[in-house]
Amino acid sequence: SVLLYQKPNRDICQSGTSLKIQCVADSQVVSMFWYQQFQEQSLMLMATANEGSEATYESGFTKDKFPISRPNLTFSTLTVNNARPGDSSIYFCSSPGTGGYEQYFGPGTRLTVL
Amino acid sequence: GDQVEQSPSALSLHEGTGSALRCNFTTTMRAVQWFQQNSRGSLINLFYLASGTKENGRLKSTFNSKESYSTLHIRDAQLEDSGTYFCAAEDTEGADRLTFGKGTQLIIQP
Structure with missing residues (x-):
């Protein structure tokens, strides 16, 4: 298994600003992902964070809006650029950890954009 | 449509x-x-199945890939079982990418 930590656990920002969400794993992991969850809805995969290279984005998500960095095997940052009220949601990082397929999720970052 | x-x-x-x-x-x-x-929004892992059935306490889950379904059985429900339950599946292209169901909001009443 793997333990994932996220920072901040919640944030409130003004429209038009940018904010960063950090995800740290307690061990080196090959795969790391970012998910978005709107209130009372399901989780949607945003992107795969690739170590040392550009993230792979799912349909509907772009690197200009949600740039993702993954400088090493324990760390990833999701940035929300030009935040809008429609970006208000919970953002989760996840990873299957080492040697397994079961996915583990961080505690989530609850973002409110005013 | 939804997968x-x-x-x-x-x-x-x-x-x-x-x-x-x-x-x-x-x-x-x-x-x-x-x-x-x-209620705090945290996701708690209940089961991972590539096939067959697993049981853990009052919960039991089955995955039948041939017939394309999975079930989660809850017995002797307790108040702390309240919450939203999601299934999430990985298609055969793999790469650990999960597609989530829309969730079941479960309320346990005294």
């Missing part, structure tokens, strides 16, 4: 009773996971 169809969307049980949640898949899935999302 993962979860039902029911909401369920109310009295303490001590039980029921089943179900996910149907419209494409072949390699594995399925079940999560409970608690």
